[in-house]
Amino acid sequence: MPTESFDERFTGPTLNQDLWVDHYLPQWSEPARSRARYDFTTDGLRLRIDADQMPWRDADGSFRVSNLQTGTFSGAVGTTRGTHRHRLDGLLVETPQVTRRLWTPSSGELEVVVSASADPTCMLAIWLVGFEESGPEDSGELCVTELFGDRIGPLSSTVRVGIKAHHDPRLTDDVRDIELPIDATKPHAYxxxxxxxxxxFTVDGQVIMSSPQQLAYEQQLMIDLFEFPATEQREPRNYPKTAMVHSVAGTSAS
Incomplete structure (x- = not known):
């Protein structure tokens, strides 16, 4: 049965497989590319981009990602069915997934405490994305936050939040960049x-954006650290690139 609520502190020494899948959208890639790099510290789970990490999917460019998510769903090899179809041209299932609903609420509350990276090539994201097993139109996204390293400073940081329609005709894109007087490299609750x-949408318990739009279908939680390399030259001394996930608290009202 799916978990209705959880309070994850990432105490280690291993990842709780009843809550997390440590791959980024594995249906669209292959395991060696989708697998997350991470370790445990006294402050929680440290997501890493390592010097030897491969791009997630060559057709999507050179970006690399380490991600945790709370479910998997896909069709058979060569089909277009799967969670978070981020593009419609040539995106086919490469590694079929068993359907796993570890936490896929249709309504509820979520709060994730993270410390982002100020590396200008990195972005830390927290998303709730439509699970899509019920149909491709149930694909809308709650963008809890996107924190781009080049927009983080010691006195203020830009927090991107909002709703992305993707393939849901009932929704309208409404994504906002909001500057807040916080240093996002320090722990904050999104x-x-x-x-x-x-x-x-909240930061440290304060509402920073509201919307009357409704996403009344299953959502899969994703927490991801991306690297968008400026060049293909990689200096090992500049790695790993990291971000911390301190805790995740979620409650499903469905």
């Missing part, structure tokens, strides 16, 4: 509450 009444 959250969302969503129900039939709409959506509230």
């Amino acid at each position: 959250g969302v509450r969503w129900s039939g009444d709409g959506v509230d």
Whole structure:
């Protein structure tokens, strides 16, 4: 049965497989490319981009990613069915996935405490994305936060939040960049509450954006550290590139 709520502190020494899949959208790639790099510290789980890490998918360029997510779903090899179809041209299932609903709420609350990277090539993201098993239109996303390294400073940081329609015709894209007086390399809590009444996005418990739009279908949580390399030259001394996930607290109201 899917977990209705959890309070994850990442105490290690291994990842809780009842809550997490340590691959990024594995249906669209291959295991050696989708597998996350991470380790445990006294502060939580440290996501890493390592010098020898391969791009996630050559057709999508050179970006690299380490990700945790709370479910998997796909069709058979060569089909177009799967969670988070980020593009429609040539995206086919490469590694079929068993359907796993570890935490896929249709409404509820989420708060994730993270420390982002200020590396200008990195972005730390927290997303709730449509699971899509019920149909490709159930693909909308709650962008809890996207933190780009080149927009993080000691006195203020830009926090991207909002709703992405993707392939859901019932939704309208509404994504905002909000500058806040925080240093996002320090621990801060990024959250969302969503129900039939709409959506509230929060930082450190304060609402920074609200929307009346509704996403009334299953959402899969994804926490990812991306690297978008400026060049293909990689200096091992500049790695690993890291971000910390300190805790995750979620409650499903569905």
